[in-house]
Amino acid sequence: DTGVSQDPRHKITKRGQNVTFRCDPISEHNRLYWYRQTLGQGPEFLTYFQNEAQLEKSRLLSDRFSAERPKGSFSTLEIQRTEQGDSAMYLCASSESPRERYNEQFFGPGTRLTVL
Amino acid sequence: AQTVTQSQPEMSVQEAETVTLSCTYDTSESDYYLFWYKQPPSRQMILVIRQEAYKQQNATENRFSVNFQKAAKSFSLKISDSQLGDAAMYFCAYRIDTGTASKLTFGTGTRLQVTL
Numbered sequence: 001d002t003g004v005s006q007d008p009r010h011k012i013t014k015r016g017q018n019v020t021f022r023c024d025p026i027s028e029h030n031r032l033y034w035y036r037q038t039l040g041q042g043p044e045f046l047t048y049f050q051n052e053a054q055l056e057k058s059r060l061l062s063d064r065f066s067a068e069r070p071k072g073s074f075s076t077l078e079i080q081r082t083e084q085g086d087s088a089m090y091l092c093a094s095s096e097s098p099r100e101r102y103n104e105q106f107f108g109p110g111t112r113l114t115v116l
Numbered sequence: 117a118q119t120v121t122q123s124q125p126e127m128s129v130q131e132a133e134t135v136t137l138s139c140t141y142d143t144s145e146s147d148y149y150l151f152w153y154k155q156p157p158s159r160q161m162i163l164v165i166r167q168e169a170y171k172q173q174n175a176t177e178n179r180f181s182v183n184f185q186k187a188a189k190s191f192s193l194k195i196s197d198s199q200l201g202d203a204a205m206y207f208c209a210y211r212i213d214t215g216t217a218s219k220l221t222f223g224t225g226t227r228l229q230v231t232l
Contacts, residue, residue, distance in 0.1 A: 003160075033219065042120075042207050042222030043161075056219065091161070095218070105220060107153075107161040 004108035006092050012114045013082055020078045021111045025094030032075050033105060034067055035091040036060065043091050049075060050097065082115045089113075118143045120210050122223035129198045130231050136183075137193045137226045139208030145169075148212045150184065150191045151220070156204040164206070167191065195228075203230045 005024045013019050025032050030051050035043035046065070048056045051072035061067075064082075069075040079086055089112050093105040119142045129135035141150070152164040167175045167184050175182050179199075183192045195202055208223040 031218070035220075040224070042209075042224050043220070045219040045221070048219060058219075103218070104163055104166075105218075109160045 004092055004094050004106050006090075006108040006111050008111055009109060010112050010114075012116065014116050015082060015084060017082055018078065018080045019082055019113065020076055021090055021113075023075045023077070023092030023094075023108060025074070025092070026106055028096070029094035029106070030072065030097050031095045031103070031105075032069055033093040033095075034075070034077055035093065037089040037091055037110070038087075046077075046090075079113075082113075084115045087113055087115045118145075118210055118212070118221050120208050120221055120223035122208055122226050124226045125224070126227045126229070128229040128231060129195070129202075131198055131200060133198055134194060134196045135198055135228065137195075137206050137208075137228070139191045139193070139223055141189050141191065141208070141210050143189070143210065143212075145212050148210060150182075151209040151211070152180070152182070152191075152193045153207045153209055153222075154202075154204045155207065155225075161207070165193065198230050200230050200232075203228055 007022045032049045034046040037043040045058050047067050049069040052069050064080045067077045089110040091110045092108040095103045095105045121140045148169045150167045153161045154164050155161045165177045165180050179196045181194045205225045207225045209220045211220050
């Protein structure tokens with residue numbers, strides 16, 4: 001296990017379709033984060049899991065978005081009824097629970113979504 | 117709400133020279149972390165350097181160092197002896213840890229070009 005992986009790397013879909021992305025964190029990392037990055041902007045926080053529990057959700061995560069981490073390992077992010085404004089890079093990151101004060105978030109390569 | 121501001125959309129530096137990227141942030145917290153992340157073109161984001169707010173000493177990692185001014189809420193990154201491989205987007209980020217919350221808040225980024 002060399003890092004956080006995300007699948008697919010690219011997704012092109014038509015407006016109104018549903019899409020699902022997958023993130024596999026680094027083994028033994030029990031914290032998992034989703035961020036969204038639009039062109040020319042920094043990543044924005046979407047949601048965060050500790051093990052299988054979703055502990056925080058951003059206002060950016062509308063009711064069309066749902067994230068799961070059923071067994072506390074991989075996570076999925078689903079977008080229903082996609083809109084052109086959903087076009088962005090979706091980044092996943094993982095970290096250990098902090099045994100010390102600091103725990104680094106390791107990022108995956110991202111899934112680039114284009115909604116036509 | 118916490119905000120992070122990077123006022124330099126683009127910077128350019130000649131190989132072997134030194135460049136400083138600026139970042140300011142706004143927070144009412146006293147205990148937090150600050151980070152600089154590097155995002156090369158089409159590659160994943162990696163951590164460059166971090167600073168704990170309770171530490172007065174500026175962090176240093178090889179050619180990378182920060183100037184942390186807590187009272188001024190300023191956190192600049194200095195890259196010495198710039199190399200072609202330093203060309204990337206650089207994001208300043210802020211994080212607090214309040215039990216369950218450990219999300220990163222990013223600035224809009226600075227694109228660094230390195231010229232021969």
